[in-house]
Amino acid sequence: MSIIVENLNHRYKAGTPFEKQVLFGINLAIGDGEFVGLIGPTQSGKTTLAQHFNGLFIAKDGKVLVDGKNLADKETDIVAVRHQVGYVFQSPEHQLFKETVGEDIAFGPVNQKCSKDEVDHRVRESMALVGLDYDIFYKRDIFALSGGQKRRAAIAGVLAGHPRVLVLDDPTAGLDPRGREEILEVIGRLHEERDMTIVFISNTMEDVARMAKRIIVMNEGTIFAEGATREIFSEWEKLREIGLGVPETIVIMQQLAGRGMKVPVDTLTVDETVEAIVKEMTGERGQAQWS
Amino acid sequence: MELTKDITLGVYIPRKTTVHQADPRSKILLTILLITLLFFIKTYTAYGVYALFALFLVWISQIPLGYAVKGLKPMIPVLIIMWIFQLFLQKPDHAQVIFSLGFLEATDVGLRMGTLMSIRVLLLFLITTILTMATSMVELTDGIEALLKLFRKIGVPSHELAMTMVIALRFVPTLAEEMEKIVKAQMARGVDFDRGNFIQKTAKVFPIFLPLFLNAFKRAEDLIIAMEARNYTGGGGRTKMRQLRMGPADTKAFAAVLLFTLILVAVIRLFPPPIQI
Numbered sequence: 001m002s003i004i005v006e007n008l009n010h011r012y013k014a015g016t017p018f019e020k021q022v023l024f025g026i027n028l029a030i031g032d033g034e035f036v037g038l039i040g041p042t043q044s045g046k047t048t049l050a051q052h053f054n055g056l057f058i059a060k061d062g063k064v065l066v067d068g069k070n071l072a073d074k075e076t077d078i079v080a081v082r083h084q085v086g087y088v089f090q091s092p093e094h095q096l097f098k099e100t101v102g103e104d105i106a107f108g109p110v111n112q113k114c115s116k117d118e119v120d121h122r123v124r125e126s127m128a129l130v131g132l133d134y135d136i137f138y139k140r141d142i143f144a145l146s147g148g149q150k151r152r153a154a155i156a157g158v159l160a161g162h163p164r165v166l167v168l169d170d171p172t173a174g175l176d177p178r179g180r181e182e183i184l185e186v187i188g189r190l191h192e193e194r195d196m197t198i199v200f201i202s203n204t205m206e207d208v209a210r211m212a213k214r215i216i217v218m219n220e221g222t223i224f225a226e227g228a229t230r231e232i233f234s235e236w237e238k239l240r241e242i243g244l245g246v247p248e249t250i251v252i253m254q255q256l257a258g259r260g261m262k263v264p265v266d267t268l269t270v271d272e273t274v275e276a277i278v279k280e281m282t283g284e285r286g287q288a289q290w291s
Numbered sequence: 292m293e294l295t296k297d298i299t300l301g302v303y304i305p306r307k308t309t310v311h312q313a314d315p316r317s318k319i320l321l322t323i324l325l326i327t328l329l330f331f332i333k334t335y336t337a338y339g340v341y342a343l344f345a346l347f348l349v350w351i352s353q354i355p356l357g358y359a360v361k362g363l364k365p366m367i368p369v370l371i372i373m374w375i376f377q378l379f380l381q382k383p384d385h386a387q388v389i390f391s392l393g394f395l396e397a398t399d400v401g402l403r404m405g406t407l408m409s410i411r412v413l414l415l416f417l418i419t420t421i422l423t424m425a426t427s428m429v430e431l432t433d434g435i436e437a438l439l440k441l442f443r444k445i446g447v448p449s450h451e452l453a454m455t456m457v458i459a460l461r462f463v464p465t466l467a468e469e470m471e472k473i474v475k476a477q478m479a480r481g482v483d484f485d486r487g488n489f490i491q492k493t494a495k496v497f498p499i500f501l502p503l504f505l506n507a508f509k510r511a512e513d514l515i516i517a518m519e520a521r522n523y524t525g526g527g528g529r530t531k532m533r534q535l536r537m538g539p540a541d542t543k544a545f546a547a548v549l550l551f552t553l554i555l556v557a558v559i560r561l562f563p564p565p566i567q568i
Contacts, residue, residue, distance in 0.1 A: 016358050017304050056475050079483045087479040095476040097502040111481030161480060
């Protein structure tokens with residue numbers, strides 16, 4: 001399922017004295033089964049752009065096509081589009097609005113008018129996908145969940161709608177290392193095993209470097225750069241200029257290279273980095289012992 | 292999907308006009324005076340004069356009229372219902388029936404009272420909107436607190452009242468933003484707020500309020516802790532960083548409103564209402 005954006009402009013608070021244009025002539029295409037990272041400094045328009053993908057914002061100036069259908073068309077069933085393009089919001093506490101985990105995850109399928117059995121099936125399935133035990137968590141109060149569990153419950157709630165595209169808005173923000181690991185693992189699995197198209201918005205460059213195949217960089221409401229993950233991060237000076245960080249792996253390699261070590265400066269994962277350093281130091285292909 | 296842009300309550304539009312620069316105390320007092328005047332008006336002519344003055348205030352305070360009026364939209368159904376009630380239920384002895392629908396009789400007095408009342412509510416709204424759009428929240432509270440101090444001798448907790456008010460107003464946009472998030476989260480999972488009849492639409496509103504209230508309580512708790520962490524203990528012994536001072540802008544404001552009052556009184560005297568209401 002593809003997403004195509006043509007010449008999209010967006011004005012926030014249009015028609016008020018506080019009107020402000022936040023998107024300027026955005027053009028992009030996300031193909032079926034892609035894993036795209038969307039990065040950019042705060043206020044660069046990432047979230048506003050992403051909320052156009054499932055019709056939370058309807059383009060007034062420009063076009064957004066999902067699966068070839070223009071979301072602004074009257075004939076387009078926008079509710080169906082929202083089921084197909086799942087959206088995991090920035091802070092999960094805003095997305096969970098039922099009292100128990102089970103009820104919340106069932107919200108999407110119930111809205112799709114699924115049968116009782118189908119709803120139950122989907123709840124079990126999505127809880128399994130995100131690694132929440134059905135028997136333990138089904139009746140658990142939402143407020144009794146940890147941050148990482150809340151986020152997984154939120155993702156499960158979206159998955160229960162059986163989307164084909166998943167948009168995740170900074171899903172690892174504010175999580176402890178384990179929670180972050182768990183979420184990334186879930187997202188990776190959805191992409192690998194379920195062939196889901198993933199749009200991954202993040203402020204953590206290490207996560208983007210590790211997960212995304214292609215990256216779109218936004219700055220001040222425009223697309224600043226676009227390309228394969230390795231290419232984007234190899235231009236780290238440009239990213240620094242607009243206030244973005246660079247993955248730690250690249251920082252380490254930059255410093256090693258600066259001290260005369262012959263290592264590649266565009267490694268994206270810890271494993272890859274370790275391997276390259278070991279190889280350079282031992283003169284042969286070493287195998288990373290820890291991962 | 293943007294809810295916050297439709298809320299004009301408590302929105303401040305920063306400009307550098309005489310209206311903005313006037314002391315909040317004078318602005319509040321003059322607004323009260325202007326509202327009081329509204330209740331003595333019984334003719335369309337006088338309302339016309341009043342409306343002209345209100346528009347003049349909008350103009351000199353550089354508030355976009357369309358934006359100021361926008362907040363009225365949700366009130367329109369209420370106004371219409373009120374107007375219909377007045378039209379059919381005002382039946383003093385001297386009233387003349389204009390037309391009747393079954394047992395309902397519309398009278399000339401009802402028509403007049405309904406229309407005057409609607410105009411009154413609209414102007415009341417416009418005048419208060421000018422006050423809130425041209426006065427920052429901090430100034431407004433300072434002004435109210437200063438005015439309430441006059442009643443402290445009879446036990447009015449002026450600072451506490453003002454603080455409560457500022458917090459309430461401060462959180463209107465925040466709650467609206469929060470509501471927008473909840474609405475979006477529900478839309479993203481297949482709730483269509485535009486579809487369905489009136490009852491179905493209303494039923495969809497309830498699931499928004501539960502999380503909204505829960506979040507509001509959590510927010511209140513955070514706020515209490517934040518205030519206590521900064522040793523807030525209420526009004527006693529607190530001094531102000533900004534002292535309120537009257538200036539030339541206030542002289543102008545009082546002069547303008549006084550002049551308008553005189554003109555209005557003259558108009559009310561010269562053009563009495565054609566029928567007794």
